[in-house]
Amino acid sequence: MSTEKVLHRDTCEYKNLSEKFTISSTDYSRQFAPMYMVRLKTLRQPLKELARKKWGSDIPIIELYQLQEGEVEEARKCVIIGTLYKQQTLKPNILKEISEEYQLELQPTLTYFADESDSLVLEDELQRITLSGVIDAHKMVTGIVLAALGMDDKQGTFTVEDYCFHVPKERVYKPIASPDKYVLVVSGLSIGNSTSGSSSMCAEIMLELLRGQAGSPEDQERMSHVVRAIFAGNSMQDNSQANMQSRKLRNVQVETQDSLISSTLRLDDYFAELVTSIDVDIMPGEFDPCSHMLPQQPFHPCLFPKASLYNTMHLVTNPYKCEIGNRLILGTSGQPISDMHSLSTVACRLELLENCVRWGHVAPTAPDTLHSYPCFENDPFIMEHCPDIFFAGNQPELKTKVITTDGGQKVRLICLPSFAETQTAVLVNLNTLDCHPLSFSINLPSSVVER
Structure with missing residues (x-):
């Protein structure tokens, strides 16, 4: 008489490191400029050290006002x-939106804002200067802090010969004891979309x-080594039409409320x-019923009265950072990558x-x-440590590769597609960083799908 093999779920040490993405209080009376100032203040000293290491200590590092005063x-x-x-003529402008609202001027609807006329300006707390030279404006976006090596032409333009960015601290990886363990990452589940039969x-x-x-016994064996599942946004809905009529809350229709x-x-x-079988992390997404601003705060437990009873259910922020x-x-749930894609000529989202x-x-x-909260005490989006796995959810297609940083650390990059569109999830091997797509696509008659 044969006996079936009993499989047990593997476990792994876990730490939630997303404290800096938690917003305890907000002050909307202040402008957003202080966020750029604190970003620059935080990264200035590390960039000075990097610049001296890269270009030598004999080249002076100066403030922008010193260029105008002729100290160099x-x-x-x-x-x-x-x-x-990044100066962009096609970029959304609140004055143009108001003009359109009051029918003062007809504005075309755009989803891509890059143009050949785009140019770059470098600014600090006091002044700004136009950049030219080897730096490509079309591949850059607003908000990047950098150190630029070059010369001032005394006409308001700085000719860049070389440049460098903030380098996140490298990490030393300690291998996990065998067998290999996996993390499942999914985005765009859209379980509540009525059209996703x-x-x-x-x-x-x-x-x-x-x-x-x-699955087969081999599949079941493999799934027992999956220690955690991460759902990267849009688990409920994956389009703005289903999400309260593009977030105009005062005009929510009855059928939309019922759908939600x-x-x-x-x-x-x-x-x-x-969650009865595995630890699950739920990130909010662009079209989920939560705050639209980044960092998006965790879902309220009252949305999941049944699942929240289990200690294996974890409602986390977007962006989300953890150690497994x-x-x-x-x-992230994909908003930063999608936004940068619309503002630059970089077509490959994996490159972004x-x-x-x-x-x-x-x-x-x-x-x-x-859209983000007015963070004026610190910038939560600065990458202090280089991640081993870096993903963006809700992208048009699955793309992945491993890059090696200047310090030698390997990073697995993953552009996750919408599960509702592609029926694809991703398994990542925590030991080797190998990436394994899981496709659940099935072909059903249209009558079954509509049902």
């Missing part, structure tokens, strides 16, 4: 440090696979089943994700074109 000899190289501002069934299959109730209530109940039931098995994981690591910042365009 003409045609002499120097280093200036400041925050980039097939994707809802695929979500149920994924649930059963994680719980060991589906139904979506919440379905999502609670789904997670209530999942000595691997530092950092990710890599740029964030090179720039040492999770969301440089906040608060310029990306």
Whole structure:
């Protein structure tokens, strides 16, 4: 008589490191400029040290006002440090939006704001100067803090010969004892979307696979080594139409309210089943019923009355930072990457994700074109430590690669697609950083999907 093998879920050491993304109080009476000032103040000294190491201590590092006062000899190289501002004629403008609202001027609807006329300005607390030279304005975005080596032409332009960004601190990885352990990352589950019949069934299959109730014995063995599941935003809805009529809360229609209530109940039931088997981290997304500003605060537990009863249910922020098995994981629900994609000529979103690591910042365009809280005491989006895994959810397609930083650390970059659109999730090996897509796509008759 044969006996079935009993599998037990692997566990792994876990630390939630997202305290800096938690907003305890807000002061909307202050402007957003102090956020740029505190960003520059925080990164100025590390950039000075990096500039001296890269270009030598004999090249002076000066303030922008010193250029205007003539304290630097003409045609002499120097280093200036400041925050980039990208001048874009097509960028959204509140005055234009007001004009459109009052029908003073018809404005075209744009989703892409890069143009050949875009230019860069470097500014500090007091002044600003136009940049030219080797720096490519079309690949940059507003909000990046950098050190630039070059010369001032005394006509209001600084010719850049080289530049460098803030470098996050490297980490030393301590391998996990065998067997290999995995983290599942999913985005855009959209369990409450009424038009996602097939994707809802695929979500149920994924649930059963994680719980060991589906798949071959080899699949079940592998799933037992998945120590955690991260849901990176838009778990409830994945489009603005379903999300309270583009967030005009005072005009929420009755059918929209009913749809949201139904979506919440379905999502609670789904997670209530999942958390009985595995630890789950739920990040809010752009179209979820929560604050629209970054860093997005965790969902309120009252939205998940059943799932919240379990200590394996974790409602976390967006961005989200944690350490699992000595691997530092950092990710967003995708808003920073989507925003930068609309403001630059970089077509590959995976390259933008890599740029964030090179720039040492999770969301440089906040608060310029990306809504964020007025953080004037510290900038929570600065990347102090280099992550081992860096992901962005709700992207058009799955893209991933491993990069090696200047310090030699390997970073797994992942652009996660919407599960509702692609029925794809990702398994990441915590030991090797290997990435394994899981596809749950099925072809159903249209009558079944509509049902």
